[in-house]
Amino acid sequence: MNAATTQKHPLDGMLRTDRIPHIWCPGCGIGTVFSSSLIAISSMGTDPMKTAVVSGIGCSGRGAGYVNLDSYHTTHGRAIPFATGMKLANPELTVVVFSGDGDLFAIGGNHFIHAARRNMDLTVICVNNLNYGMTGGQAAATTPHLAKTSTTQRGNPEGPFNLPLLAYACGATFIARWTMLHTRDLTQSISEALTHTGFSFIEVLAPCPTGYGRKNKLKNSDLLKVYQEKAIIKNGANPAETILDMEQGITLGKFVEYDRPTYADNYKSVNCD
Amino acid sequence: MKFWRVPLDSDEIVITRGVVHIIEDRCKGCGYCIDYCPRDVLEASSRFNSKGYHPPAVKQPDLCVNCHYCEAVCPDFAIFSVEAPAQPI
Numbered sequence: 121m122n123a124a125t126t127q128k129h130p131l132d133g134m135l136r137t138d139r140i141p142h143i144w145c146p147g148c149g150i151g152t153v154f155s156s157s158l159i160a161i162s163s164m165g166t167d168p169m170k171t172a173v174v175s176g177i178g179c180s181g182r183g184a185g186y187v188n189l190d191s192y193h194t195t196h197g198r199a200i201p202f203a204t205g206m207k208l209a210n211p212e213l214t215v216v217v218f219s220g221d222g223d224l225f226a227i228g229g230n231h232f233i234h235a236a237r238r239n240m241d242l243t244v245i246c247v248n249n250l251n252y253g254m255t256g257g258q259a260a261a262t263t264p265h266l267a268k269t270s271t272t273q274r275g276n277p278e279g280p281f282n283l284p285l286l287a288y289a290c291g292a293t294f295i296a297r298w299t300m301l302h303t304r305d306l307t308q309s310i311s312e313a314l315t316h317t318g319f320s321f322i323e324v325l326a327p328c329p330t331g332y333g334r335k336n337k338l339k340n341s342d343l344l345k346v347y348q349e350k351a352i353i354k355n356g357a358n359p360a361e362t363i364l365d366m367e368q369g370i371t372l373g374k375f376v377e378y379d380r381p382t383y384a385d386n387y388k389s390v391n392c393d
Numbered sequence: 394m395k396f397w398r399v400p401l402d403s404d405e406i407v408i409t410r411g412v413v414h415i416i417e418d419r420c421k422g423c424g425y426c427i428d429y430c431p432r433d434v435l436e437a438s439s440r441f442n443s444k445g446y447h448p449p450a451v452k453q454p455d456l457c458v459n460c461h462y463c464e465a466v467c468p469d470f471a472i473f474s475v476e477a478p479a480q481p482i
Contacts, residue, residue: 130464
C-alpha cells in the first residue's frame, strides 16, 4: 500500500531536502511546529524572495538550516537583534524568528523584551520544550516547578516564566499559545501573525522526549497526551490568567491582538519630518 | 456508510477520500501519525527502514478521508495524503 514513495512531499519545495532527515530526535515536536510555519508562510502567497527566517542556537535554531528561503543561523540569543537589523534595513521583508525558549528567554531574554517594547514588526515563533534540549536537558527559564531535569534531580525549585504574560507586559501586540498537536490553529495563528503589523509572539509547546521526557518518565506520546487532555482553549483570555500546569490545565488560544505604532513608524515620525 | 435514515441531501454530499503516501526512509518511528489518525488508518509495522526505525503501514486504506492530519503532525516530513476520487455517501 506504500506504493507512492516516488511522490514528493507537498512541503519539499520549502525544504532544503538535501539536509533532510533533520537532526531532531524521534518524537521531538520541533519538526511539526516547523512544518506548520512552512505551511503558513507558503499559504501567505508572498514573494519568497522577501521572506527571511532567522534562528538562534539550540535544537529549534537548526530550523534556519532546513528552510529553502533566505535564512540566518545567528549567535546564541541574538536572533531578535539580527532580525531587527534586517527589518529596519529593508522594511519590505517579512522577517520570521524561529527559535527556542532557551535562546529567546534565557540568553536572549533582554533582546526579546526590548523588541516587544519597541513593537518591532517581527513574527517570533518560540518552540517551548521546557528545558535546554540540545545541551543535555538542563533546567531552563521555562521548566515547570518540581520538574526533574539533569540539573534538578530532586525537582526544579524555581518557577517558570509565563511567556504570554511576559510578552504582553513588554508590549507585544499579537500573542498566541498552542501546542504542536493543535497544528491547524497554530498554522492559522502564524498566518495571522505574519499579516499583523507589529511584534507578534507565538509560543508553541512541543515535547522533548530525550531531555525532558526521559527525566520525568514521560515516553514519546505521554506529554502529548497531557497536552491533549489538559488543553483549555480560551481565545482572548487575559494573559495574566493563562496557566501552564500539567495538572490544572494549559490555557491555549490567541490571547491578544491590537494595533499600536511600530518602531519604524515612530522613528520616521521623529526623524523624517 | 450506514444511516438509520438517509440524509435528505445525501445526493449532494460526498465523503472525501485520500491515499496515504509514506516516505519510509525519512521516518523516525515516533508513532504520532498512528496515535492521532482520527480514522485509525495506520498501524505500526515490523519492517525496518534504512535508519533502523519502524515506519507506519497503512492498515485500512479505505477509511482515509484525506484530512491531512498525519501530514501536519509528522515532525519528519515523511507522510502525506493525496486526494482520491470522492465517494457518494
